[in-house]
Amino acid sequence: MSAISIGQAVVLGAVEGVTEFLPVSSTGHLKIVEGLMGIPVDDDAVIGFSAVIQVGAIAAVLVYFRKDIARIATAWLRGLTDREERYHHDYRFAWWVIAATVPIVLVGLAAKPLIKGPLASLWVVAGSLIVGSGVMWVADRTGRHKRGEDDTSFKDAMLVGGSQILALLFPGFSRSGATMSTALMLDLDRVAATRLSFFLGIPALTGAGLYELKDALGAGTGAAPLAVGTLVSFVVAYASIAWLLRFVAKHSFNAFVLYRIAVGLLLFALLGTGVLRS
Numbered sequence: 001m002s003a004i005s006i007g008q009a010v011v012l013g014a015v016e017g018v019t020e021f022l023p024v025s026s027t028g029h030l031k032i033v034e035g036l037m038g039i040p041v042d043d044d045a046v047i048g049f050s051a052v053i054q055v056g057a058i059a060a061v062l063v064y065f066r067k068d069i070a071r072i073a074t075a076w077l078r079g080l081t082d083r084e085e086r087y088h089h090d091y092r093f094a095w096w097v098i099a100a101t102v103p104i105v106l107v108g109l110a111a112k113p114l115i116k117g118p119l120a121s122l123w124v125v126a127g128s129l130i131v132g133s134g135v136m137w138v139a140d141r142t143g144r145h146k147r148g149e150d151d152t153s154f155k156d157a158m159l160v161g162g163s164q165i166l167a168l169l170f171p172g173f174s175r176s177g178a179t180m181s182t183a184l185m186l187d188l189d190r191v192a193a194t195r196l197s198f199f200l201g202i203p204a205l206t207g208a209g210l211y212e213l214k215d216a217l218g219a220g221t222g223a224a225p226l227a228v229g230t231l232v233s234f235v236v237a238y239a240s241i242a243w244l245l246r247f248v249a250k251h252s253f254n255a256f257v258l259y260r261i262a263v264g265l266l267l268f269a270l271l272g273t274g275v276l277r278s
Contacts, residue, residue: 003045004225008037013053013229017236020057020205021198021244023136023177023256024263028125031171032267035122035276047116051212052226054205056233061198064241068199089150093199096154100161101203107165108208119169122271122278128172129264133257136181140253143184149192156186161200172264175201180253190248198241 004012015033019026030050039046062069075090085091108115118124163182167175176197183193270276 003043004039004049004222004229006225006228008039009049009053009225009229010232011037012049013056013232014236016050016053016229017057017060017233017238018240020054020233020237021061021176021201021241023174023180023253024260025125025129025132025167025172025174025177026054026057027167028129028172028174028263028267031120031122031125032263032276035270044116047120048212049226049229052209053229053233055209056230057237058202058205058209059230059234060237060241061202064238065195065198069202092154093152093157096152096157097161097199097203099154100157100200101207103158103162104164104168104204105207108168111169115168120171122267122276124170125172126264126267126271128170129174129260129267131170132166132173132177132181133260133264136177136253136260137257139181139184140190140257144187145184145189147186147188147192149188149195152188152192152196156183156188156196157200159186160196161204164200164204174260175204177256177260184253190253191245194245194248 012030012033015029016026019029027050034040034046034050072090072094075085075088076094079085079088079091079094111119160179160182163178164175166178167173179197179200180190180193183196184190188196267276271278
């Protein structure tokens with residue numbers, strides 16, 4: 001019997017799609033919703049399901065940025081044989097994304113027992129939501145927002161990519177929130193920070209989803225709920241990406257900061273009163 005029903009898969013897929021690329025923590029929201037629906041957040045099948053449906057959100061990024069990805073991939077392939085092409089920013093950027101993914105892969109493999117164990121607690125999620133809000137507020141306030149996407153460097157990619165580890169270890173911190181905050185601290189403008197977060201998330205989240213697929217199926221999650229959750233995640237994430245890029249072009253991250261604090265405090269209250277179990 002599947003650990004997650006079709007109806008629950010639809011809800012979780014929608015939550016994943018909305019929150020994966022907003023700096024509010026998709027993992028945190030999934031764990032909260034799972035808890036409210038009575039789904040054990042530390043169950044292997046549930047953890048695997050959450051990772052797999054991320055592939056739907058990543059597919060939305062691939063479709064939305066298909067022209068940019070095709071341009072970068074073409075430059076990278078040409079650069080493998082054409083020395084002059086290696087001076088092109090797109091060629092170097094492709095290598096930077098690959099290199100920036102290595103730290104999170106190594107930490108993810110080494111810390112897997114902690115990630116699936118003590119760090120999966122909803123108490124950790126609540127605290128990380130609030131602490132991450134403070135980091136985001138400082139980053140948005142102190143960043144000079146003067147550098148565009150073409151001004152990114154290898155150092156930027158490595159620092160922003162490495163910041164994904166915070167979200168891996170502390171669900172609730174938010175992968176998008178960590179990467180965007182780091183990019184803002186490096187003086188990238190909000191749109192450039194957001195786009196860089198998207199591109200750096202592609203290999204990390206795709207790899208995590210594929211890695212967890214076998215375990216999710218083996219732990220009792222049916223193929224049908226996985227397929228439904230992934231499809232819903234794709235559709236909702238596509239709309240979420242389009243909205244976020246329009247939003248950050250004209251607004252600060254203050255709304256996300258306040259929202260995260262509110263959700264974190266609410267989660268502490270639900271845990272403290274016994275409505276939710278950690």
